[in-house]
Amino acid sequence: MLTYIFEKSKKTPLYIQLYEKMRDDILSGAIAGGDKLPSKRAFAEHLGISKVTVEAAYSLLISEGYVYSLEKRGYYAEKDVGLPENRGGGVPVSKEAESEKYSIDLSSNIVPPGQFPFTVWAKLMRNVCLDYRDELLLPMPYNGAKCLREAISGYLYEQRGMSVSPDRILIGSGSEYLYGVIVKLLGKDKVYAAEDPAYRRIHSSYAHSGVRCISVPVEKEGVDIKSPAVKKANVLHISPSHNFPTGIAASPKRRREITDALSRGEIEWIIEDDFDSELRFSGKPVPTLYSADRTGRVIYMNTFSKTIAPSIKISYLVIPETLAEKCRVEVSHAGCPVPSFEQYTLAEFISGGYFERHISRNRKYYRTLRDRLLEVYYSSALAEKSAIEEADAGLHFFINLKTDKSDEEIKSLLADEGVKSSFLSDYLSKPKKESAHRLLVNYSGLSPADFSQALTLLDRLIKQLTYTSKRCKINS
Amino acid sequence: MLTYIFEKSKKTPLYIQLYEKMRDDILSGAIAGGDKLPSKRAFAEHLGISKVTVEAAYSLLISEGYVYSLEKRGYYAEKDVGLPENRGGGVPVSKEAESEKYSIDLSSNIVPPGQFPFTVWAKLMRNVCLDYRDELLLPMPYNGAKCLREAISGYLYEQRGMSVSPDRILIGSGSEYLYGVIVKLLGKDKVYAAEDPAYRRIHSSYAHSGVRCISVPVEKEGVDIKSPAVKKANVLHISPSHNFPTGIAASPKRRREITDALSRGEIEWIIEDDFDSELRFSGKPVPTLYSADRTGRVIYMNTFSKTIAPSIKISYLVIPETLAEKCRVEVSHAGCPVPSFEQYTLAEFISGGYFERHISRNRKYYRTLRDRLLEVYYSSALAEKSAIEEADAGLHFFINLKTDKSDEEIKSLLADEGVKSSFLSDYLSKPKKESAHRLLVNYSGLSPADFSQALTLLDRLIKQLTYTSKRCKINS
Numbered sequence: 001m002l003t004y005i006f007e008k009s010k011k012t013p014l015y016i017q018l019y020e021k022m023r024d025d026i027l028s029g030a031i032a033g034g035d036k037l038p039s040k041r042a043f044a045e046h047l048g049i050s051k052v053t054v055e056a057a058y059s060l061l062i063s064e065g066y067v068y069s070l071e072k073r074g075y076y077a078e079k080d081v082g083l084p085e086n087r088g089g090g091v092p093v094s095k096e097a098e099s100e101k102y103s104i105d106l107s108s109n110i111v112p113p114g115q116f117p118f119t120v121w122a123k124l125m126r127n128v129c130l131d132y133r134d135e136l137l138l139p140m141p142y143n144g145a146k147c148l149r150e151a152i153s154g155y156l157y158e159q160r161g162m163s164v165s166p167d168r169i170l171i172g173s174g175s176e177y178l179y180g181v182i183v184k185l186l187g188k189d190k191v192y193a194a195e196d197p198a199y200r201r202i203h204s205s206y207a208h209s210g211v212r213c214i215s216v217p218v219e220k221e222g223v224d225i226k227s228p229a230v231k232k233a234n235v236l237h238i239s240p241s242h243n244f245p246t247g248i249a250a251s252p253k254r255r256r257e258i259t260d261a262l263s264r265g266e267i268e269w270i271i272e273d274d275f276d277s278e279l280r281f282s283g284k285p286v287p288t289l290y291s292a293d294r295t296g297r298v299i300y301m302n303t304f305s306k307t308i309a310p311s312i313k314i315s316y317l318v319i320p321e322t323l324a325e326k327c328r329v330e331v332s333h334a335g336c337p338v339p340s341f342e343q344y345t346l347a348e349f350i351s352g353g354y355f356e357r358h359i360s361r362n363r364k365y366y367r368t369l370r371d372r373l374l375e376v377y378y379s380s381a382l383a384e385k386s387a388i389e390e391a392d393a394g395l396h397f398f399i400n401l402k403t404d405k406s407d408e409e410i411k412s413l414l415a416d417e418g419v420k421s422s423f424l425s426d427y428l429s430k431p432k433k434e435s436a437h438r439l440l441v442n443y444s445g446l447s448p449a450d451f452s453q454a455l456t457l458l459d460r461l462i463k464q465l466t467y468t469s470k471r472c473k474i475n476s
Numbered sequence: 477m478l479t480y481i482f483e484k485s486k487k488t489p490l491y492i493q494l495y496e497k498m499r500d501d502i503l504s505g506a507i508a509g510g511d512k513l514p515s516k517r518a519f520a521e522h523l524g525i526s527k528v529t530v531e532a533a534y535s536l537l538i539s540e541g542y543v544y545s546l547e548k549r550g551y552y553a554e555k556d557v558g559l560p561e562n563r564g565g566g567v568p569v570s571k572e573a574e575s576e577k578y579s580i581d582l583s584s585n586i587v588p589p590g591q592f593p594f595t596v597w598a599k600l601m602r603n604v605c606l607d608y609r610d611e612l613l614l615p616m617p618y619n620g621a622k623c624l625r626e627a628i629s630g631y632l633y634e635q636r637g638m639s640v641s642p643d644r645i646l647i648g649s650g651s652e653y654l655y656g657v658i659v660k661l662l663g664k665d666k667v668y669a670a671e672d673p674a675y676r677r678i679h680s681s682y683a684h685s686g687v688r689c690i691s692v693p694v695e696k697e698g699v700d701i702k703s704p705a706v707k708k709a710n711v712l713h714i715s716p717s718h719n720f721p722t723g724i725a726a727s728p729k730r731r732r733e734i735t736d737a738l739s740r741g742e743i744e745w746i747i748e749d750d751f752d753s754e755l756r757f758s759g760k761p762v763p764t765l766y767s768a769d770r771t772g773r774v775i776y777m778n779t780f781s782k783t784i785a786p787s788i789k790i791s792y793l794v795i796p797e798t799l800a801e802k803c804r805v806e807v808s809h810a811g812c813p814v815p816s817f818e819q820y821t822l823a824e825f826i827s828g829g830y831f832e833r834h835i836s837r838n839r840k841y842y843r844t845l846r847d848r849l850l851e852v853y854y855s856s857a858l859a860e861k862s863a864i865e866e867a868d869a870g871l872h873f874f875i876n877l878k879t880d881k882s883d884e885e886i887k888s889l890l891a892d893e894g895v896k897s898s899f900l901s902d903y904l905s906k907p908k909k910e911s912a913h914r915l916l917v918n919y920s921g922l923s924p925a926d927f928s929q930a931l932t933l934l935d936r937l938i939k940q941l942t943y944t945s946k947r948c949k950i951n952s
Contacts, residue, residue, distance in 0.1 A: 003636060092642075111613045137589060139786065157506075201809060285479050333677060333681065334681065335650060337653060339788055
């Protein structure tokens with residue numbers, strides 16, 4: 001309902017104040033012509049003034065032609081009184097720029113609408129609305145809905161061979177939330193080390209939490225615990241089952257070295273970021289460090305952003321027993337940040353077996369899509385001047401381009417043609433020469449036709465670039 | 477699907493390793509008798525081993541009586557092989573204590589299931605699943621879904637007389653999240669001051685964010701900006717339209733003093749916490765400081781926890797233009813923590829007019845409930861030995877008990893009888909004598925019958941207390 005604030009101190013009577021404010025709003029278009037006005041009784045109650053005051057103001061507005069009344073229907077703002085260009089003038093309109101438009105995006109992994117289980121999800125949400133009436137309105141435990149933690153515990157056992165009590169699971173809203181919790185649990189005085197390359201937001205989130213985060217190079221067998229960066233760090237944040245974007249899994253030898261170093265106290269804490277372990281296309285499942293560890297110094301984290309959709313905003317930690325009490329003290333006061341609806345729906349999705357079927361269907365879909373895209377690549381002109389790398393690693397692969405131009409140059413040329421792209425170098429703290437020219441293709445939302453178009457464009461640009469650089473050499 | 481990790485180094489062949497692991501799980505009950513086992517093909521693919529290996533392991537399990545096969549249906553774990561007491565032994569069971577059970581709770585404002593719009597909410601969620609397919613899977617702006625921010629902007633205009641661009645609104649997951657954002661925006665080096673009494677979690681959340689938070693007494697006309705605490709503080713966090721639990725609204729004079737002090741630069745920042753402004757039963761709507769301010773140094777905050785349900789976990793800030801860029805820098809990297817489903821559903825709920833109707837219905841429902849409860853009180857024996865205070869203030873009132881016993885004593889005696897209670901003193905930093913004996917009745921989920929029972933009990937306890945204390949005096 002319309003709300004007006006009156007100035008008690010003013011000598012103008014209330015009904016005049018109300019008349020003036022409504023007149024101004026009708027003139028400015030904030031109240032549009034034809035809009036129904038509140039009934040006198042409801043309006044008086046809402047504004048905390050007498051019905052007589054509203055009556056007096058309405059009479060004045062009618063007599064001056066701003067308002068008309070229809071018998072048994074109520075009061076309406078007169079049409080063609082307000083300035084049309086000011087329509088809705090009372091509420092400022094958003095001036096946010098629309099996000100940049102690219103015709104083809106090679107850099108983002110978007111879930112194609114067909115790959116999200118809308119029908120099942122809608123059904124489960126409706127069931128939750130019906131079946132969880134009471135629970136939905138009760139306070140949520142700080143570590144999340146028990147049924148969701150139980151479902152995740154069962155899932156971790158089935159899919160990752162992990163034996164985790166639901167009590168050890170903490171539900172959070174996205175990975176950034178979890179980084180914040182980790183810093184609360186382990187302290188700001190520690191030095192954190194994260195993989196390089198990696199999602200840059202891992203480093204930036206730690207930095208935003210006010211802790212020092214250094215980079216540890218990912219080698220062919222994973223992170224080397226004898227590297228100087230690890231020696232400097234108290235907390236090592238790694239993805240031993242699948243580094244992004246290289247797809248490297250830590251070798252059994254390296255994994256053993258890590259658990260041994262934990263046992264000897266040479267590494268204080270491990271954050272095992274297992275976010276992409278589900279979309280494996282080949283090879284054996286890699287056991288988790290959390291399971292192998294005997295010291296209680298591994299925190300396991302995972303998210304449903306990749307396996308369901310980023311917009312679901314549910315992630316979780318498995319907190320070792322050693323940190324359970326600290327977690328209660330540091331985290332419980334804030335409460336669980338995830339809405340109950342979402343938690344109960346996800347719990348039903350997992351425990352009803354839908355999640356496992358969803359992952360298995362997705363794995364097939366993405367494998368077929370990847371094969372189609374690779375066919376497109378191998379039959380393109382670019383195939384002769386480049387090579388595919390890491391095609392088994394999650395929802396992306398690299399095209400190693402044979403060019404002497406910088407990644408930034410190619411990116412900018414592609415952008416001019418409406419193609420958004422990223423390179424391995426974007427995920428490195430200090431881009432190295434030997435890792436240049438790796439175009440990252442995040443393909444989950446990419447059509448073979450768009451990919452073909454992007455490849456033709458790339459081929460043309462690289463030719464041009466080579467031509468230009470040759471000419472430059474002649475000229476110089 | 478079942479997941480097993482194999483040890484490459486072991487000399488035992490893979491099929492024996494698989495056989496042993498499955499046998500152990502069937503014996504322990506981790507795989508229950510009658511459970512269907514994965515198909516050989518799918519299992520081999522899942523474990524990254526050959527189909528022949530799975531076949532060999534299954535043959536062995538069948539020959540030893542752990543597994544049976546049904547033609548064209550598949551493989552099943554034998555019944556009555558595993559220990560029944562170990563059923564589900566692979567997944568640790570939650571040992572969390574069930575929350576304490578009280579038969580009557582006077583201390584919590586629970587939304588009664590009848591007061592949550594389940595039918596509309598379920599309908600809107602289904603519509604969102606159908607109508608927002610593409611949007612639901614796209615990345616969410618860090619400040620929240622545009623349609624939700626537009627809906628809130630319209631709502632603030634209609635209900636609070638505020639003119640706020642959707643670009644100035646930041647969607648967050650609950651109040652604690654917002655406190656964290658505020659500290660990021662205004663800095664950790666500032667001294668924060670919050671009202672006393674107030675929700676203690678306001679003080680504790682600031683403390684957890686690592687900033688100093690001092691207390692400012694709430695007087696009859698609201699917070700006095702000339703008080704020493706305000707002079708010490710850089711940031712003043714107040715609820716000028718409705719302090720909790722006193723229900724005090726700042727007087728027009730005090731409000732003018734605050735905006736004047738802002739203009740003169742005597743107060744650096746105001747956080748206007750407007751969380752309970754909607755459930756007003758009488759009086760005029762109080763204008764917001766955000767609207768009255770001309771300096772751009774008021775941050776407005778509100779939540780849907782009170783007006784819809786705490787489990788919805790959506791709150792928002794209105795960020796003044798002066799902080800817009802800082803907000804983008806400090807907050808955008810983490811992304812919006814609220815799931816898209818929830819945001820789109822709430823946007824539809826507000827813009828479809830359901831929210832306004834919901835509030836209006838709730839206001840009537842709670843007013844009637846409060847009147848019924850007050851009737852129960854006035855016809856009880858306790859009415860003579862106590863007084864009602866602040867009955868117009870939100871979803872609670874106080875019973876001022878005539879007793880010389882401490883609040884803690886009464887609380888503990890009530891708890892022994894299964895009644896959970898809280899007192900005004902629980903919301904004060906340093907409980908004062910003159911504010912003792914105010915039993916807080918949070919009545920939203922309270923039935924007249926339960927209330928009547930609690931009043932009878934209270935009457936009995938107070939008599940006993942008086943009797944005991946008199947006898948003590950005689951004895952001493």
